[in-house]
Amino acid sequence: MREKILSVLAKEEADQFRLLQDLVLQPSYSWFKEGVDRVGRLLAEELTTCGMDMEVIPGEKLGNQLVFRSPATRKSGKQLLLVGHMDTVFPEDSSFNWYKDDGQLVKGPGVIDMKGGLVVAVSAIRALYHCGLLDTIPLAFICNSDEEIGSPESVPLILAEAEKSFAAMVFECGGLDGELVTGRKGKTGYRLDVSGRAGHAAFAGRDKASAVLELAHKTIALEKLNDPDRGVVVNVGVVQGGMGPNSVAEKARAEIDTRFLTEEDASRVAGEIAGIAGSSTIAGTGGVLLKTSSRPPMEQTDNNRALFALVRDQAESMGITVVEELRSGVSDANTIATVGIPVIDGMGPVGGSDHSDREYMIRSSLPEKSRLTALSILACWEKSGREHE
Structure with a gap:
């Protein structure tokens, strides 16, 4: 099954960058509801066509919150939670409104914070669908609209879904030296x-x-x-x-x-x-x-480190090195941590200069993190999820 997943992802690499470009070129400033909702519609087009159910929690001033669920979540038991945000810090009239791909780096507003992370999660889910695994693995994927302003409307949703989960992955950008986040201040x-x-x-x-x-x-x-x-x-x-x-x-x-x-x-x-x-x-x-x-703090618990070890094993099987990181910045992983389930962050692609007009992604990290995420979801379900069926 691992080889089948990797084969599917290899064939869909061009589609990953097509989706990334579409997302990046759609302005989605936290207070630009219409733009954030357009991003949500782009994600819905990708995920509802591969068997994911979609729940929309309407927002009045902020964008809608979305939850996509695999068919396996219709059964009783715990789910694996994925979380990514659709909003960026760039106003809709920002001059940083372009997308450039030179074969080594990809540049554009939100390319790693975190539209690239959304693409990683979508790609992994689609690969699992094509391998017939969404009827087996209970996945919930929250796409929230307000993380850059502190998730004021989505925190209750994140907490409710985390309570129903046995583990969680968050798709903020990974570190330049292979860091994955096991703790945050x-x-x-x-x-x-x-x-x-x-x-x-x-x-x-x-x-x-x-x-x-x-x-x-x-x-x-x-x-x-x-x-x-x-x-x-x-x-x-x-x-x-x-x-x-x-x-x-x-x-x-x-x-x-x-x-x-x-x-x-x-x-x-x-x-x-x-x-x-x-x-x-x-x-x-x-x-x-x-x-x-x-x-709240996301403390570096034994459970978080155990989840990191599982992901590290998958990375090593792919020939890449990852290390754990305690990160000073906050994310929705901090909220998830309060529930007490294992959570890991930094599952998005690698880049830098986010929140500036120099924001970039290392191009090769997008398909690499997509492979790592898909394999880690499968391994996490095989090791921890089945006991919650």
């Missing part, structure tokens, strides 16, 4: 609003209740929370306040990003930040803290 964002007392700078004296000065003290205290040994990052990335150089600032604001490896550190850092926000160095000032975003 968590992330929490905050906004800190500081209030003071306005006045004329010329007459304020030393006891002025300047919100800007108070925020400066708080910024220093926040930055001291960085702890490289524990993998804790605290970054005050935006600071603004005041209305003029001759006025004592009545208001100031900071935006803060935090990263952490464990829930324990997340709770500890959250408490420390709340303490800094709630205390004052300058009399007459105060602070209000608002959480603006949050993603």
